[in-house]
Amino acid sequence: MMTKIIRTFVPDMGYASLILLMFCGLIFAVGAILVSRLVSPYKPGKVKSEPYECGIETEGPSWVQFNVGYYLFALIFLVFDVEVVFLFPWAVVLREMGITAFIEIIIFVSILFLGLVYAWRKGALKWV
Amino acid sequence: MTEQYFSGLRIELFLTMLILALLVGKVLAIKQNPIGTLTLISVFLISSIGISFMQNESGYLFGTMFRTNSTILFEKAILLAGTFIVFMLGFEWMKKQKHFLEFCMLLLSTLLGMCFMISSGNFLMFFLGLELATIPLAALASFDLDEKKSSEAGMKLILSSAFASAILLFGISFIYGTTGSVSFDTIASAIDGNNVQKFGFICILTGFAFKISAVPFHFWTADVYEGAPVAITSYLSVVSKGAAIFVLMPVLYHAFGRMSSTYIPALILLSTVTIITGNLFALRQKSMKRFLAFSTVTQAGYLLLGITGNNTEAGASVVYFMLIYIFSNLGAFTVVSILQNRTGRDDIGVYKGLYKTNPTLSMVLLLALFSLAGIPPAAGFFGKLFLLSSAAGAGYYVAVIIASVNMVVSLYYYLNIVKMMFVDEPEITIEKLKPAVTEQISLFICCCGILVIGFIPAIYEYIYNLSAAI
Numbered sequence: 369m370m371t372k373i374i375r376t377f378v379p380d381m382g383y384a385s386l387i388l389l390m391f392c393g394l395i396f397a398v399g400a401i402l403v404s405r406l407v408s409p410y411k412p413g414k415v416k417s418e419p420y421e422c423g424i425e426t427e428g429p430s431w432v433q434f435n436v437g438y439y440l441f442a443l444i445f446l447v448f449d450v451e452v453v454f455l456f457p458w459a460v461v462l463r464e465m466g467i468t469a470f471i472e473i474i475i476f477v478s479i480l481f482l483g484l485v486y487a488w489r490k491g492a493l494k495w496v
Numbered sequence: 497m498t499e500q501y502f503s504g505l506r507i508e509l510f511l512t513m514l515i516l517a518l519l520v521g522k523v524l525a526i527k528q529n530p531i532g533t534l535t536l537i538s539v540f541l542i543s544s545i546g547i548s549f550m551q552n553e554s555g556y557l558f559g560t561m562f563r564t565n566s567t568i569l570f571e572k573a574i575l576l577a578g579t580f581i582v583f584m585l586g587f588e589w590m591k592k593q594k595h596f597l598e599f600c601m602l603l604l605s606t607l608l609g610m611c612f613m614i615s616s617g618n619f620l621m622f623f624l625g626l627e628l629a630t631i632p633l634a635a636l637a638s639f640d641l642d643e644k645k646s647s648e649a650g651m652k653l654i655l656s657s658a659f660a661s662a663i664l665l666f667g668i669s670f671i672y673g674t675t676g677s678v679s680f681d682t683i684a685s686a687i688d689g690n691n692v693q694k695f696g697f698i699c700i701l702t703g704f705a706f707k708i709s710a711v712p713f714h715f716w717t718a719d720v721y722e723g724a725p726v727a728i729t730s731y732l733s734v735v736s737k738g739a740a741i742f743v744l745m746p747v748l749y750h751a752f753g754r755m756s757s758t759y760i761p762a763l764i765l766l767s768t769v770t771i772i773t774g775n776l777f778a779l780r781q782k783s784m785k786r787f788l789a790f791s792t793v794t795q796a797g798y799l800l801l802g803i804t805g806n807n808t809e810a811g812a813s814v815v816y817f818m819l820i821y822i823f824s825n826l827g828a829f830t831v832v833s834i835l836q837n838r839t840g841r842d843d844i845g846v847y848k849g850l851y852k853t854n855p856t857l858s859m860v861l862l863l864a865l866f867s868l869a870g871i872p873p874a875a876g877f878f879g880k881l882f883l884l885s886s887a888a889g890a891g892y893y894v895a896v897i898i899a900s901v902n903m904v905v906s907l908y909y910y911l912n913i914v915k916m917m918f919v920d921e922p923e924i925t926i927e928k929l930k931p932a933v934t935e936q937i938s939l940f941i942c943c944c945g946i947l948v949i950g951f952i953p954a955i956y957e958y959i960y961n962l963s964a965a966i
Contacts, residue, residue, distance in 0.1 A: 479516065485523050
């Protein structure tokens with residue numbers, strides 16, 4: 369019943385509906401910004417025009433040096449992250465696949481382990 | 497069952513073992529040993545070329561993920577040979593690098609990615625291979641840490657490839673949405689060429705055009721080629737481009753086989769624009785690497801034209817042309833690499849009067865440029881001949897005539913360099929250069945390739961039979 373009503377009012381447009389959806393999305397995004405720009409009162413202040421960070425008043429200059437070394441930890445984290453993603457499905461099918469799966473995961477983990485050893489040899493694990 | 501996997505994946509397994517061996521070596525060793533490493537890599541690469549000619553069963557592995565047959569193995573052998581020559585020509589520069597082993601590992605990883613890419617029977621596998629081939633290349637392009645231009649090249653390469661990958665994925669998503677599969681086989685039977693699929697196909701073709709630097713998408717080429725180390729420039733211009741062309745063929749003939757009325761006009765347009773624009777830009781270059789960059793753009797145009805022919809002829813002529821192109825382009829790049837290493841310059845002025853000081857080097861460069869231009873004794877002529885006759889065989893005479901006229905135009909700038917070397921007076925004084933042993937090997941292989949391949953018709957017949965067998 370419901371579908372029949374919808375069918376009578378909305379013609380089947382095939383893939384054109386995709387393009388319509390794209391335009392709707394665009395209009396929605398642009399429209400929201402435009403309407404708020406038109407409707408809202410414009411009273412800039414020193415505090416107001418500061419970029420929003422976390423709600424607390426900002427202190428000091430934003431051009432400070434911070435340690436870029438964190439990317440190393442992100443990279444090493446990624447190694448183990450990917451490892452876990454592969455270990456879960458492996459654990460599910462281990463009983464069915466038997467020794468083959470076991471050998472394969474040993475190879476896989478040892479390759480990742482080599483990566484960790486490489487990072488360690490390079491001194492990437494040292495806190496700088 | 498298991499033997500089938502080992503035999504199908506033998507080249508990939510060899511490369512993986514080599515990369516892991518280098519990694520273990522890096523972790524264990526205190527001092528790096530460039531000569532020993534190079535020997536190890538050469539042995540592995542040459543034996544991989546050997547085993548690629550072994551008896552092979554064609555078929556699929558891992559569902560439809562991995563496809564293998566004799567043509568694919570031959571294509572892999574071409575890429576392996578290209579990588580071997582790149583190692584030879586760039587070794588003098590590589591061995592001075594602090595991170596020599598990492599350089600080798602990254603370069604071999606990109607090769608592994610390309611092997612998976614040309615073996616893919618599935619868009620997912622193809623995309624994984626493409627990313628494995630692309631991301632390390634950006635690191636390699638920015639390998640020269642002292643050169644600002646090198647970092648610029650890496651940055652431009654990674655940004656433009658990320659953009660191309662995004663468009664490619666967008667296209668794949670449309671194909672997946674309309675056919676319900678990412679495997680080439682299922683797509684081939686489910687595709688009907690409606691407008692959404694056409695849009696998806698154009699996006700995928702755009703991704704490919706970025707990779708082989710066809711013209712509206714070639715803007716990264718000259719800057720990246722100029723900034724990257726010479727070894728990487730030559731690798732990008734030959735091996736990386738070859739892999740993209742090799743994988744484009746099964747995608748077009750196999751997955752999009754029913755849409756030939758869509759892809760053939762697109763390819764002809766793309767190739768004509770590429771040839772003309774590449775020629776026009778090559779005329780005005782002052783830097784040798786930029787000049788060769790636009791020369792590669794033009795060659796990509798001829799390759800795209802060859803693809804439009806009937807499937808078997810097109811496949812054979814493209815593989816044959818790539819085989820010759822590897823030797824001609826790498827021959828030219830070896831000379832460029834030697835001169836840039838010794839003089840620190842790569843502008844065209846260095847080559848003025850080169851014949852008076854370095855007759856051997858200028859003869860090799862002459863041969864390589866003749867082959868690139870397609871002048872008869874060199875093998876490049878036969879490569880171009882088969883490409884054009886493949887397109888002519890399918891009846892695209894206008895495109896073939898435009899391409900032939902452009903071959904004449906390209907003679908001007910190739911012969912201009914030759915004239916500079918043989919006729920002009922030297923601008924700077926270069927003493928007689930003595931190429932290192934590795935560079936001599938590279939020069940020798942390239943010369944042999946250029947001189948010999950054209951005169952052995954059996955090679956073309958062999959490739960033709962391989963393509964016909966599929």
